[in-house]
Each structure stands twice: as C-alpha cells, then as structure tokens.
Amino acid sequence: MKPSNIPREVELTLTSLDRLRKANAPTGFANDLVSRMIFSQDQVRWINRAKLALVAMVAMAILNGILMYKNQINQRSVMLDSIAQEYHLTGNL
Amino acid sequence: MKEADFRDIVNENQDRVYNTCLGFMKNAVEAQDMAQEVFIHVYQNIAKFKGDSKLSTWIYRITTNKCLEEIRRKGRKKRSAQLSDISDEAIQNQAPDFFHPGVAMEDKERAAILFEAIEKLPDPQRVAFTLSKIEQLSYEEISKVMEKSISSVESLLFRAKKNLQKLLTHYYETI
Numbered sequence: 001m002k003p004s005n006i007p008r009e010v011e012l013t014l015t016s017l018d019r020l021r022k023a024n025a026p027t028g029f030a031n032d033l034v035s036r037m038i039f040s041q042d043q044v045r046w047i048n049r050a051k052l053a054l055v056a057m058v059a060m061a062i063l064n065g066i067l068m069y070k071n072q073i074n075q076r077s078v079m080l081d082s083i084a085q086e087y088h089l090t091g092n093l
Numbered sequence: 094m095k096e097a098d099f100r101d102i103v104n105e106n107q108d109r110v111y112n113t114c115l116g117f118m119k120n121a122v123e124a125q126d127m128a129q130e131v132f133i134h135v136y137q138n139i140a141k142f143k144g145d146s147k148l149s150t151w152i153y154r155i156t157t158n159k160c161l162e163e164i165r166r167k168g169r170k171k172r173s174a175q176l177s178d179i180s181d182e183a184i185q186n187q188a189p190d191f192f193h194p195g196v197a198m199e200d201k202e203r204a205a206i207l208f209e210a211i212e213k214l215p216d217p218q219r220v221a222f223t224l225s226k227i228e229q230l231s232y233e234e235i236s237k238v239m240e241k242s243i244s245s246v247e248s249l250l251f252r253a254k255k256n257l258q259k260l261l262t263h264y265y266e267t268i
Contacts, residue, residue, distance in 0.1 A: 003265055009203075010261040013210075014254065016203035017226040021195035025111035026125055030103045033129045034096070037136065 094139055103132055106152050109228060112195075113153065116227035117160035117219075119191035119208055127163060131156050146237055153228075153238040157220050184209045184264040193227075210260040218253035221246055 003009040026032075083089075110131050114124035134155050142151050189205035196204040211219055220239060224230045230238070236246045 002268055006262060006265045009265050010258055013203040013207050013261050014257060016196070016200040016207050017193075019197050019200065020193065020204070020227065020229075022108065022112045022228070023115050023193065023195050025107035025128065026121075029107050029111065029125070029128070030100055032125075033103060033132055034100070036129055037133060040133075 094136065099132075099136055102135065102148070102152075106149060107132075109149065110152060110156050113156045113223065113228055114160055115193065116223045117157070117164065119212075121194075123163075127160055128156075131159050134159065150234070150237045153224070153230075154240075157224070157238065161216055161220070183267075184213065184260055206261070206264065207257070210257050210264070213260055214253055214256055217241075218249050218256065221249040222253040222257075225250055 107128065111124055111128045114127040114131070115121065118124045118127055131152065135152060138155075142148065184206065189202075189209050191208055192201055192205055193208070211222060214222060217239070221235055224235045224238060225232075232243050232246050232250075236243045239246065241249075
C-alpha cells in the first residue's frame with residue numbers, strides 16, 4: 001500500500017539500519033573453515049597424484065613404443081643376417 | 094603460516110567478515126561461504142600483506158572485492174539465464190526476501206527494502222554505504238579500506254544517500 005507521507009517513509013527507510021546490531025559468524029565457523037581447507041588440500045593432493053600417474057603412464061607407453069620399434073628393427077636385421085648366412089651371401093642386403 | 098596463527102586471525106576477524114559478507118550477499122549460507130573464501134584468500138596471500146595498514150583493513154578490502162566479484166558473477170549468470178524486461182535500475186515491487194538478523198523488529202520491513210535499494214547503487218557507493226551502515230566504520234576507516242581520501246568517501250556516501258532517496262521515492266510512489 002502506498003504510504004501517505006512518502007518523504008517521511010523514505011527517511012525512515014534510510015535510517016532503518018542505524019540501530020543495526022552486527023551479525024556474528026555462525027558457531028563453529030573456524031572449524032568448518034579449517035575442515036574445508038584440509039579437504040581442498042587433500043583434493044589438490046589427489047589431483048596431483050592422478051596427474052603424476054597419468055604422466056607416468058604416458059611416459060611408459062612412449063618408452064614401450066620405442067622399445068617395440070627398436071626390437072622390430074633388430075628382429076628384421078637378425079632375420080636378414082640369418083638368411084644371408086644360410087645362402088652364403090656376401091655384401092649388404 | 095601455522096594453523097594456530099591462522100585460527101587467531103579467523104577468530105579475531107570472523108564476525109566482521111561474516112557481517113560484511115551478509116550485507117553484500119543478503120543470504121546467510123552465501124555469506125558464510127564467501128567469508129570462508131575470504132579467509133582462504135587471506136591464508137594463501139598473507140605473504141603479500143606488507144603491514145602498511147591494519148590487518149583488519151586488508152581483510153575488509155579482500156572481503157568487499159570478493160563479494161563484488163561474486164555478485165558480478167551471479168549477475169552475469171542471471172542475465173544470461175533469463176531475459177528480463179524489468180528495469181535493473183528500479184527496486185522491484187515484490188516482497189523483499191532478505192531480513193538481516195541484527196535489524197530491530199520495527200525496522201525489519203523498511204531495512205529489507207533498503208537492502209534492495211543498496212543493491213542498485215554503483216559499486217563504490219555500495220561499498221562505502223555498506224561499510225558505513227552495516228559495519229559502522231568511520232569515514233577514515235572506510236577511506237583506508239577503499240584506498241580513497243576521506244573527502245572522496247564523504248562524497249560517495251552523499252551520492253549514495255541521494256541515489257537511495259530517489260530509488261526509495263520511486264519505489265513508494267509505484268507500490
């Protein structure tokens with residue numbers, strides 16, 4: 001409902017916070033905060049561990065790939081050498 | 094920083110941080126969450142505190158910045174989520190939903206409307222007015238928090254009051 005005296009209502013509204021009592025933080029605020037910080041630190045630690053594990057897996061896969069490739073080349077040259085020996089071939093194949 | 098030292102800082106400042114956050118966020122859960130964010134920031138950045146001002150002043154500065162950031166973020170989200178044809182400049186003619194627990198019973202309704210109006214102020218006026226009315230800081234303390242001169246703070250508060258008068262007059266004329 002529209003007030004009859006608007007300027008007075010505006011003034012009363014403007015001064016309505018003048019007698020405000022400050023609100024206090026909820027009980028256990030500090031404990032909740034510390035728990036949250038520990039939890040987020042644990043989360044970061046787990047994420048870092050997961051990242052580390054992923055990097056290690058990728059490194060292992062790359063290393064595996066290199067070793068397999070080298071192995072294939074070695075097998076090929078051993079095979080060629082054995083064929084060369086068997087047929088008494090000289091020179092490079 | 095040792096946990097005991099941090100706990101001392103929290104215990105010393107938690108009420109002023111929470112009360113300031115409540116003034117800005119107008120929601121107890123969000124205010125608590127924001128107050129926690131403030132202390133996490135304090136913990137992570139305590140090395141940057143040079144001691145040029147009081148620790149409480151520095152914490153107030155972090156609090157106001159964090160609250161404004163969050164309000165802007167929420168505002169962007171809200172705007173992108175809904176297309177509203179209602180003017181952002183006026184107080185909405187609907188029942189205010191926030192009642193500060195420290196407001197006297199007889200001032201409750203008016204204070205809720207005032208909180209709605211404060212939200213419409215430009216950021217510097219809003220910060221100055223909130224620190225003045227909600228935290229009851231002196232002009233000098235506000236000037237230190239906002240890193241402005243005392244006369245600038247006086248001017249901000251004067252303009253805030255003028256703008257609030259306009260907003261409230263418009264509100265009461267249209268209900």
